[in-house]
Amino acid sequence: MEGMGMEDIWVWLVMQVVLVLSIYLVAKRAKTSGTQEVKKPKHGREECREMRELKQMRARSLSMPLSERARPAQMDDIIGQRDGIRALRAALCGPNPQHVLIYGPPGCGKTCAARLVLDEAKRCPDSPFDGDSRFVEVDATCVRFDERSIADPLLGSVHDPIYQGAGALGAQGIPQPKPGAVSRAHCGVLFLDEIGELHPVQMNKLLKVLEDRKVFFESAYYSGDNTSIPRYIHDIFQNGMPADFRLVGATTRRPEELPPALRSRCVELYFKPLSDHSLCRIALGAATRLGYGMEPDTAMLLASYCASGRDAVNMVQLAAGAAYGEGRRQITDGDVRWVTQISNCQRHIQPKIPETPKAGVSVGLAVGNGGVGVAIEIECLVEPARSKGAGALEVGGAVEYEELELQGRRLGRKGTARTSAENVLGAFQKNLGWDANAYDVRFNIPGGLPMDGPSAGIALAVALMGAISGKAPIPKLALTGEITVQGEVRPVGGVAEKLDAAIQGGAHTVLIPKANWEEAYASLPCDVIPVEDIAQTLRLAFDIPYELTVTEGVIPLLYTTA
Structure with a gap:
């Protein structure tokens, strides 16, 4: 440091101090860097x-x-x-599976069967379904769609740049x-639950897809001459998506x-109400x-x-x-009755046909809510x-007036049950010579069940015959x-x-129209007899022998009321 002035010495000392401090700070930072977290962007911390x-x-x-836990694991x-x-x-577990519509009341097994049928079809050697076939389930009551095709989870949609604008393509x-x-259900099964609730616009589009077996898209932003559009998008717009x-x-x-156009494309199956x-x-x-x-x-x-x-x-x-609350592992009648009261x-109670018949009383068969037969x-x-x-x-209990939709018009007419009762009086007058104008006739349906439709005709005739005779x-x-x-x-x-209801009700004999007769009815546990006119109906219903004298085809009546 010889030859250096005092000013130079001070400068040199300051530089040495700065160097030592720098080395110290670097060493300290290196020591603590392994234990300190590196600060992350705010959005990264939020994501974590x-x-x-x-x-x-x-x-x-x-x-x-x-x-x-109680859901079936297999079809059986x-x-x-x-x-x-x-x-x-x-319909589905064969070489040529078909579209299927399943009708039935809630909770009878329709959804379970639909979920399991594909797995069973895959095991069939001749089935076109394979291991890659998917089961896609959609609830028609929740399907949302936009008429501009911006969003359509059922049929698919096009993300136009003006609406979406995201990503490199947008x-x-x-x-x-x-x-x-x-x-997504291509080469598999699309299960559409509550298909009857599907919007008419969606239904019409679905019918087109069933016909073409592909979906076609449209967009004002698509041009076949646009070379910047990827090849696969060109293929989808030109040939449709499978x-x-x-x-x-x-x-x-x-x-x-349901729309006739949908029904004509499907096999229709009926699941019965559970007994x-x-x-x-x-x-x-x-x-x-x-x-x-x-x-x-x-x-x-x-x-029950x-x-x-x-x-x-x-x-x-x-x-x-x-x-469980009482420490028991047995469900008793008392538990069930408590549940029924609190819920x-x-x-x-399934109507039972009386053991002892009465004069003026008959048992008719009808179809109630959910397609359930009832006596x-x-x-x-x-x-x-x-x-x-x-x-x-x-006619007590009959629907007196009903409205119909016909070609966009709403029409009203007299209830068909009352018309059926009027037909019975006319048939008695024409075929049996009984003057209906001389009597007051009252029909009644106990229990408050509304009666509608013409199918009670012969039951009304038998009740009237019993009341007269x-x-x-x-x-x-x-x-x-x-x-x-x-x-x-x-x-x-x-x-x-109706035959199911009759059997459950304990019927021994059931009379049905001859035109409805099928050979399978012969094996049922009750006698199903076809009839074609009122005379045959009354003979069978009242066990009137055929050898009894008949004048001009009219059964003699034994009047007890004058």
């Missing part, structure tokens, strides 16, 4: 927190609901739908086709409420899965309050909860007219059939459902 919370939510769950586990399952297999003004459920699937639609609506015995089996199975015991009589009591399989499972779960359940009692009272030659007709019909008789003023018996609908 949300992901951590999401993982924590996925790691926790409640116990599996009994409705899921579905209770009470043997014929429906067989028909579904015939920035370049290129429309982006997005596949819907019909394309959508070759088999549709399985389920609905609680009646067939006539009390089937509901009893479901209840016993649900109790077993919960680890509780239940006597068959208790399960049958529970079934249920309208569907879901009702049975829910009631079992609540009854098991009541037993305000109404007991449904209804019909009473008749005949009295001399209050005003001579001015007999009156009264004072004779009771043969025991355990049930009837269905329209009657004309000429005395002819015409065909009616829902005969299969």
